[in-house]
Amino acid sequence: ALIKASAKLEFRAVLVTSAGTATSSVDEPGSTDEVDSTPTPSPEQTPATEEPIAEPVDASDLNWITPEIQKEFDELDCSTAFREPGQIDDPTIPLVTCDRNGLSKFILGPVELDGANISDASNGTVQSSTGASTNTWAVNLDFDDVGTAAFSTVTKRLFPLELPRNQFAITLDGFVITAPTTQAVITNGSAQITGSFDRDSSKVLADQLKYGSLPIGFEVQSQENISATLGQDQLTSGLLAGLIGLILVVIYSAFQYRGLAIVTIGSLLVAAVLVYLLIAFLSWRQGYRLSMAGVAGLIVSIGVTVDSFIVYFERVRDEIREGRNLEVAVENAWRRSIRTILASDAVSFIAAATLFILTVGNVRGFAFTLGLTTIVDLIVVMLFTHPLLQLLARTKFFSSGHPWSGFDSKALKASGYVGRGQFRVAPSLPQGKALKVSKEAATRQTIAERKAQAAQEEADRTGGR
Structure with missing residues (x-):
């Protein structure tokens, strides 16, 4: 698959939620899903392409749930792969998805707040009304000006509603990472998420909210299909x-x-x-x-x-x-x-x-x-x-210096290297001139060369005897 975006953090209202396993349609006999608040016509009564009865008035309106979305939700099994790598979701329509652990599945409304509007996220312990620190861990969120206004509008709408519609889900790359309940109207741009957190789990969620709020986009310059082999x-x-x-x-x-x-x-x-x-x-x-x-x-x-x-x-x-x-x-x-x-x-x-x-x-x-x-x-x-x-x-x-040994002494000596303390005299050179030249060359010898020559001459005499 072609990856075009990643680290996309979004806030969506929760419309319906249930366990993350596939279920039968709510209109079939024996169905156990409790979605009484969802006005979903039966497949026999409504064609698959029929539009909702009324236009949705806000992101929490159940009229967003069409028969197609309800069917997708019922058939969704969170234990199986249901999203493509790098899949991009339309922010203007509902989303059917699961949480990261695959334990719950959701129908979520359109995007109401983008993760880029989070200015900071951190974990810490909850403070009591007297300012004392408790042993309860929480995640603290701070929004920028745009996020503060948008989040205020969302909480004003969600606070009077009942479960699960008073929840807002935070999705990262299309998966729900948390879906807290709205317990108050928040207008100051600072929110706190509490729950069954410990130090580590609250730190993980805070990092996801903080760094997942930086969407990375990719502009496709070229595309090439490569075989698996x-x-x-x-x-x-x-x-x-x-x-x-x-x-x-x-x-x-x-x-x-x-x-x-x-x-x-x-x-x-x-x-x-x-x-x-x-x-x-x-x-x-x-x-x-x-x-x-x-x-x-x-x-x-x-x-x-x-x-x-x-x-x-x-x-x-x-x-x-x-x-x-x-x-x-x-x-x-x-x-x-x-x-x-x-x-x-x-x-x-x-x-x-x-x-x-x-x-x-x-x-x-x-x-x-x-x-x-x-x-x-x-x-x-x-x-x-x-x-x-x-x-x-x-x-x-x-x-022995065998020719095929690599250490052939004759071949190595024939390479032109004479050795220290050795002089070659042309056979045609007169004896007097050769003696003079040899004496001149001897005076130019180093001490090491003289010792080497003396040792060679001594070895020759010893060998002669």
Whole structure:
């Protein structure tokens, strides 16, 4: 249904009321409804389209009740849905409706006062004639100038009448939220509703009267019919996009890092299981529902997670290029890469937290899943990826620098990285000039480079013996 208005608060006079169950027409034998004051002709005597005998003179006039309205009232069952979402009622004609709890049903007259004329509503205890506070809770209403005049006219008419016609119903979006009896003529614009209230129930009614008095209107700019399966289709499309992205990541890892793709795939699977368990737990305990924006956050998190692996793997390769064996390279690379990973994830988490705090709606769903998966990324890298790579470094396939291991020492050295303290001399260069150039280069070495060169030369001599 198309919603065009909401929070519509209205005051209507009560014409007829009874229990909120369907009943037979008052003219049928065995009817138990007491509506003697309602001059309703029988269906046999009056056609369904016949107008009332006389024109109504005010909103409490029973001539408002036509055979059609009486039939609608008799057949109304408050336990079933009888109103459309966003339904707008004509304020100039009677209304057949139920209370919020579905216990009573009403025939109400036309609207006499709009909720926008309520200037304030509050709850409090009733004060005695001496000004002492009692234990009886009530709801206090204050009207503006227009509301004061209109409410004065209504109470003057309702006060002499008998039940139920001396009641006025207050409806919110077409449902009766209260139907108090008029006990006095009120001309000062301040009314008090009493009854079987406690602190909480009086506060609820006061809030409904206060904030429900602010009608919200919607002007229809466009209208689009959407199938009931659209959400499922969008979710399927989002999951398909995530699967395609995951497959591309696996292909890239296998092409770039060869055997290390095992680590990438294993880490992504562990991360996926953790995220699924967390979302399932939040759905169970907190009623969390994954939206399309949340799915987008999960897809983006794949890149965040893989970025951590790439940083770690490249640090290991740098260590191997410097001549270290794989086990030592893994440990040294972890100490160097964890700082970069922490900084990267911290930036992602801060961005997600900022979006979650400052935005609303779907953007918050995106921010929530992005922040959640960033935390999961840290857990997986520390507790799974690093230990797994330590174990693989002890295997012959990876430690030997197999071409398909991702740690091929020959291929890494051929990348053009020479290393500290190493000088290359062209074979065609004369020996004297080469010696001069080498001395000049030696004077430009840093202390670390000199120590590294000395250690390398010592290792070469030891190996020679």
